[in-house]
Amino acid sequence: MTTSVVRGGTVLSVSGAHVLDLVMRDGLVTSWCALGTVxxxxxxxxxxxMHVAPGFVDVHTHLETVVAGISTADDFVTGTRAAAFGGTTTVVDFVRQGPGEDLLERLQDAGARARGRCAVDYGFxxxxxxxxxxxxxxxxxxxAAGVPSIKLFMAFPGDLYSDDTQLLNAMEHAAGLGLTVMVHAENGLAMEFLRRxxxxxxxxSLPWHARTAPPAVEGEATRRAIFLAELAGMPTLYFVHVSSAEALDAIADARRRGLPVFAETCPHYLYLDVAELDRPWEEGTDFVCAPPLRTREHRDRLWWALSAGDLSVVSSDHCPFCRSTLFSPDQRDFSKLPGGIAGIEYRVPLIYDAALRGRLSLSRFVDVTATSPARLFGLSPEKGSLEPGSHADFTILDxxxxxxxxxxxxxxxxxxxxxxxxxxxxSVHAVYLRGQRLVDRGRWVGPDDLGQFLHRRPGTDLTSGVLRPATTA
Structure with missing residues (x-):
């Protein structure tokens, strides 16, 4: 049995910062000891x-998938390596079922493509x-396959869109089984009318991407999703990529009523502005995402909600496209572009920067990028913390x-x-997965295929208070 100790750093957790000896044995954290005693x-x-943080957990990525007929630029190989360079040791990726496709066949296909090709641990x-x-x-x-979360779309009629009857039906089934329901909340029919x-x-032109998807369509859909979830028996409800004050108001109202409603935002909504769409086409397409970027007033509200707790998670929503794939003449129409911003590698550095500048506490930084994502999606206690018994996934930050x-x-x-x-x-100084070093001062030093599939447990201990272990397979 091999014993390692991380010494001299400040270990970050949701409870605070601790200077101690972090002891690991055979891929697990075994104990916290007084500094220098091991x-x-x-x-x-x-x-x-340095700061020693839990391996970071990104629960919203889109690797090796197709959007609007265009493949994302990162596959499981490049995307998970980039995640590790950014300090992330666990990702949960989305498997897409389109009209007429079989759910389990799509899941099996994604599992086959990811197996043996991921640098970090992964789930779906x-x-x-x-x-x-x-x-x-x-x-x-x-x-049973370890995928206890589904995503429903209130946007994109003709593709992934679900009407209220379908949403209610799916939510009822999810509530009965304990599945978590994730929602892309934008009023798709209203947006389609405005776009047409x-x-x-x-x-x-690009500014019309935002003008045809104003904050009101996100706020309305968020309130309607909460209403439908209550009718359905209230599954755990998780809103992806929240961008607006209107959506935040609906989420805060539900949480004040004690409903199991959670939400994430993304770095691009915290750092970027809708004015980016005023750039020339060749540059502005880098900033097309759904929902669109907002004004500074919305960004300020997001930062406040993140600090106050109405937002629980910061995910990357990594959905990368190269400029070279977007410029055929018939695509110089905002409505024909695939939406997505590349951020899997920058998510942690961006939020760490905010913590160093005092916009968030260091403990809150760890909570929204590691601990709460793991707890919300059935990955704790192994992932998201450095408590004894957890996986020895950790990132050393300078x-x-x-x-x-x-x-x-x-x-x-x-x-x-x-x-x-x-x-x-x-900056990210070093990254370890289950005690094995992947990144050292900007250099890749680990194997490319160390990542294991994570069979996630259903539900969230943020509402039940019960910790049940996830398993690797």
């Missing part, structure tokens, strides 16, 4: 002057893009470092950086 160790990892959520009885009948098998009218009037954000600085398979104008304090 003498019998096979390896001592010097973290003096299932997108239910075709709510029909045969799909609903497979929910129990999804849970804009196109009819010749408005196809508060005195600098993270460059230019197009040539990252390891994501994209030809641009949406965050190139942001100067980030702090």
């Amino acid at each position: 003498t019998a160790a096979d390896e001592v990892i010097d973290a003096t002057g 959520h299932q997108i239910v893009g075709d709510v029909r009885e045969s799909s609903l009948a497979q929910f129990e098998k999804l849970m 009218r804009a196109r009819d009037r010749g408005h196809v 508060p005195n470092g600098v993270t460059p954000t230019g197009a040539k600085d990252h390891h994501m398979n994209v030809d641009h950086s949406a965050f190139e104008s942001v100067t980030l304090r702090g």
